[in-house]
Amino acid sequence: MSGETKTRREADAPRAGRRMFIQSYGCQMNVYDARRMSDLLALQGYGEAASAEDADLVVLNTCHIRERASEKIFSELGRLRELKAARSASGDALKIVVAGCLAQAEGAEIQRRQSAVDVVVGPQSYHRLPELLARAGNGARVVEAEFPEEDKFGFLPAPTEAATRRRGVSAFLTVQEGCDKFCSFCVVPYTRGAEFSRPVAAVVEEARALLAQGVRELTLIGQNVNAYHGAGEDGAQASLAGLMERLARLPGLARLRYTTSHPNDMAADLIEAHRALPALAPYLHLPVQSGSDAILKAMNRRHTSADYLALIGEIRAARPDIALSSDFIVGFPGESEADFEATMALVEAVGFSASFSFKYSPRPGTPGAERSDQIPEEVKSRRLLALQELLERQRQAFNRACVGRTLDVLVEKRGRHEGQVGGKTPYLQAVHFEGGPELVGRMLPVEILSAGSNSLHGRLKAREAA
Numbered sequence: 001m002s003g004e005t006k007t008r009r010e011a012d013a014p015r016a017g018r019r020m021f022i023q024s025y026g027c028q029m030n031v032y033d034a035r036r037m038s039d040l041l042a043l044q045g046y047g048e049a050a051s052a053e054d055a056d057l058v059v060l061n062t063c064h065i066r067e068r069a070s071e072k073i074f075s076e077l078g079r080l081r082e083l084k085a086a087r088s089a090s091g092d093a094l095k096i097v098v099a100g101c102l103a104q105a106e107g108a109e110i111q112r113r114q115s116a117v118d119v120v121v122g123p124q125s126y127h128r129l130p131e132l133l134a135r136a137g138n139g140a141r142v143v144e145a146e147f148p149e150e151d152k153f154g155f156l157p158a159p160t161e162a163a164t165r166r167r168g169v170s171a172f173l174t175v176q177e178g179c180d181k182f183c184s185f186c187v188v189p190y191t192r193g194a195e196f197s198r199p200v201a202a203v204v205e206e207a208r209a210l211l212a213q214g215v216r217e218l219t220l221i222g223q224n225v226n227a228y229h230g231a232g233e234d235g236a237q238a239s240l241a242g243l244m245e246r247l248a249r250l251p252g253l254a255r256l257r258y259t260t261s262h263p264n265d266m267a268a269d270l271i272e273a274h275r276a277l278p279a280l281a282p283y284l285h286l287p288v289q290s291g292s293d294a295i296l297k298a299m300n301r302r303h304t305s306a307d308y309l310a311l312i313g314e315i316r317a318a319r320p321d322i323a324l325s326s327d328f329i330v331g332f333p334g335e336s337e338a339d340f341e342a343t344m345a346l347v348e349a350v351g352f353s354a355s356f357s358f359k360y361s362p363r364p365g366t367p368g369a370e371r372s373d374q375i376p377e378e379v380k381s382r383r384l385l386a387l388q389e390l391l392e393r394q395r396q397a398f399n400r401a402c403v404g405r406t407l408d409v410l411v412e413k414r415g416r417h418e419g420q421v422g423g424k425t426p427y428l429q430a431v432h433f434e435g436g437p438e439l440v441g442r443m444l445p446v447e448i449l450s451a452g453s454n455s456l457h458g459r460l461k462a463r464e465a466a
């Protein structure tokens with residue numbers, strides 16, 4: 001369809017309702033927050049638009065973790081400003097909201113640089129979006145980057161059935177937010193605020209609603225999820241393991257995961273849960289960041305590489321087949337060649353199934369950014385390349401070792417090819433196999449036949465299971 005035809009058709013038939021487009025950047029919690037915002041705005045009458053071009057309201061749910069993340073968002077804001085100018089020239093309004101961690105950290109800067117932005121709202125205040133939009137509707141530009149007293153979860157609507165159906169069988173559920181650890185490279189304690197755990201009853205209620213709508217797998221999320229210490233249903237404090245035991249009793253739940261954890265909060269009962277709780281997937285994302293004790297200390301991680309290895313030993317004793325993944329930062333200030341080699345040695349010693357690795361990015365306001373011994377860009381790049389090669393070799397080896405095994409696959413969607421479906425193994429590998437769309441939502445035994453570079457290929461063993 002030509003642009004002209006489209007314009008004429010739209011002019012003939014004005015849009016029935018307002019439409020929103022929410023673009024999320026960064027971590028899984030942003031994905032979750034975007035869904036909650038979408039449910040909230042749906043109650044205000046907003047339908048979903050396929051793109052910013054098609055929307056009356058665009059929300060950028062932003063990330064501030066590394067400089068690249070912030071740059072991407074400022075460039076997208078430039079594009080949206082032009083779109084807004086073009087739209088207002090035709091008498092059509094477009095509202096722009098910047099939410100998330102960049103909004104929290106640089107709200108004033110965003111307002112200064114981007115006059116097209118109507119509302120800036122931090123991650124702890126997005127439940128106030130309807131009110132903020134109404135204020136912005138009267139011509140004001142609004143910045144809301146407080147850490148309000150109230151718990152935003154108490155003000156958000158329950159997930160709607162239509163939304164969950166669209167979103168599939170695997171859902172994120174925030175159980176903990178914020179962080180008190182203050183690793184010296186990290187902005188999270190400043191953008192997400194102090195650590196906070198939701199009460200067990202609130203989590204159970206949200207889980208029930210999701211399961212009733214067809215969700216089969218829950219990933220409990222939090223910046224420091226294993227520090228979870230929410231109020232229990234009996235009034236006592238519950239640990240993450242306690243919360244998971246409770247959730248595992250809910251009918252319809254096939255699988256539980258949790259992320260992201262700090263090594264120092266890997267409590268004995270959580271390790272035990274990996275042995276004793278059948279619903280808990282044998283997968284653990286446990287960032288170590290570095291294998292050098294000097295760098296771990298400078299990062300304020302408060303553990304050594306030997307502590308980490310000992311912990312991995314305990315976890316593997318509880319669940320020998322567990323797949324482990326981690327985050328790594330190369331080029332933290334002061335990192336010597338020997339420090340970097342210590343990271344490589346730790347990776348060799350553990351054997352990870354998957355990992356994320358980054359060049360250190362100085363973040364304004366964090367202690368790491370103040371240091372005078374920053375590492376040159378080319379050194380960071382060389383180290384990152386070497387580390388990523390090693391991690392990739394380990395990932396491929398882990399995938400190849402699954403060939404010939406039969407794994408329980410939770411079927412999530414139709415495959416890319418006709419007649420195929422796709423899902424995840426317990427170890428969080430993507431797998432596809434021949435099967436019809438009626439299998440979506442079921443946990444099925446699949447024999448792994450081959451390992452490609454990004455996914456496994458398998459064959460359904462039997463249809464009786466689950």
Ligand code: 5AD
Nearest residue numbers: 185186287327328329358359360361
């Ligand atoms: N530079 C590079 N990587 C970072 N991360 C957090 N802060 C920074 C930073 N300043 C990485 C850590 C963390 C992951 C979410 O992002 O590895 O675990």
Ligand code: SF4
Nearest residue numbers: 179181182183186188
């Ligand atoms: Fe950031 Fe994680 Fe450290 Fe908290 S524990 S400061 S979220 S890296």
